[in-house]
Amino acid sequence: MTTITLPAGLLAREVHLEDASAITDLNKQADIAETGQSDTTIEDVYELWDNEQLDLARDACAITNAGGDLIGYTGVAVTLRGVMLDVHTNVHPTYQHLPIARYLLQFADERTRALLESNPETPRRLYTWGFTPTKTALLVGHGFTIEESDYRMEIKLDKEPEPSQVLPGITIRPFVQGQEEQAVYAVIAEAFPDIDGKPYRPYDDWYQNVFVKSTSFDPTMLYVAVAENQIIGTTLCRVYPENAEGFIWQVAIRRSWRKQGIAQQLMRTVFAASYQRGMQRLLLDVNATNATGAHQLYASVGMHKHSQFDSLVKVF
Known part of the structure; x- marks a missing residue:
């Protein structure tokens, strides 16, 4: 499998609680660019991190540009159902032509394998939700399969x-x-x-x-x-x-x-x-x-x- 690297000028770093606002805005911008509206709130981001006890320093990744702006995010957490990929995994629309999403999903795969190794009782699966056709297509292209669909x-x-x-x-x-x-x-x-x-x-x-x-x-x-x-x-x-x-x-x-x-x-x-x-x-x-x-x-x-x-x- 080819290892994905970030383009020059972009930086991968750990995630901090104070990044929640930027991650919320990142998801809003991506949703609006595709669907014209967004339901993402900062409370959603905090609640998921808290509910799933996501280790931001170890199991999450933020991508920033040369100016320090957060332009990409992902995170994973162990649950009873397997390892969960944070639904707020996303890339700012201005940068979606770059291989940032593939880099983030590569990070998620690596952390999933590590979490499964340290939690052998956990179902060996990485699961998430795609709320737009583009997100679903991206995940399917990365080896995910659709289990079921819901209507909002x-x-x-x-x-x-x-x-x-x-x-x-x-x-x-x-x-x-x-x-x-x-x-x-x-x-x-x-x-x-x-x-x-x-x-x-x-x-x-x-x-x-x-x-x-x-x-x-x-x-x-x-x-x-x-x-x-x-x-x-x-x-x-x-x-x-x-x-x-x-x-x-x-x-x-x-x-x-x-x-x-x-x-x-x-x-x-x-x-x-x-x-x-x-x-x-x-x-x-x-x-x-x-x-x-x-x-x-x-x-x-x-x-x-x-x-x-x-x-x-x-x-x-």
């Missing part, structure tokens, strides 16, 4: 949303923090295996990921549907005030209560609350092969396909 859907809140409707015997309200986390989890743990056939993550893992590690999760935007004195449905949201947008993170209804319009009314409740907070749009992701009728559900409340992104893996 959106609704623009440029006018007051349709109000939620009253369902007989069902109450939709904000959840009570400190009292109902277990009940909310039980609904999600029952619903999500119907999407991919896999057991859902343990409660402690879910709780840490949602309530402790996520800087964008807003517990006041967690709504529940209650019937017969039990929680039968829920929706969780992330909020990004700096972008005036939100992200519907999880929607779940217990099996015996589905097809009664509960999910629609939960989502309409979220739409209304988001509009009142000044959010201009909401996003969510759904698997392209989801067999639960989720696509029809989201379309029925006014959401439409915004883009497609791919889950990719490279086996070592």
Whole structure:
């Protein structure tokens, strides 16, 4: 395999916490150049580094130009699923004609092999997501394969949303923090295996990921549907005030209560609350092969396909 070297005048160095702003801007510039818009926030960058405990000094690489500007970035981290390639791996559009991306992916491969050697129990795979056709094509060209694809859907809140409707015997309200986390989890743990056939993550893992590690999760935007004195449905949201947008993170209804319009009314409740907070749009992701009728559900409340992104893996 040919070793990739950087062109003269460019420097590879370790990454520091204070680089998060430049990495955010780098990704925004690359996204805008290809799609005309970007959803990347600095909170996303910090949250991924923190959640995955990415070792910036050892397992991440920044590329700078002669003026010291950050023009390329990548990083990898060990997870239960294998080694994760940071989704913020990118090159500034002005420099994408140079072999910087290939240099970064070469770095990621080398660090992946080292991490797998020191963590033999870790699945021997490097995985990530491609949020644009160019990123997916680049990764495929580097030996990744597409495992599955998802649709990102959106609704623009440029006018007051349709109000939620009253369902007989069902109450939709904000959840009570400190009292109902277990009940909310039980609904999600029952619903999500119907999407991919896999057991859902343990409660402690879910709780840490949602309530402790996520800087964008807003517990006041967690709504529940209650019937017969039990929680039968829920929706969780992330909020990004700096972008005036939100992200519907999880929607779940217990099996015996589905097809009664509960999910629609939960989502309409979220739409209304988001509009009142000044959010201009909401996003969510759904698997392209989801067999639960989720696509029809989201379309029925006014959401439409915004883009497609791919889950990719490279086996070592």
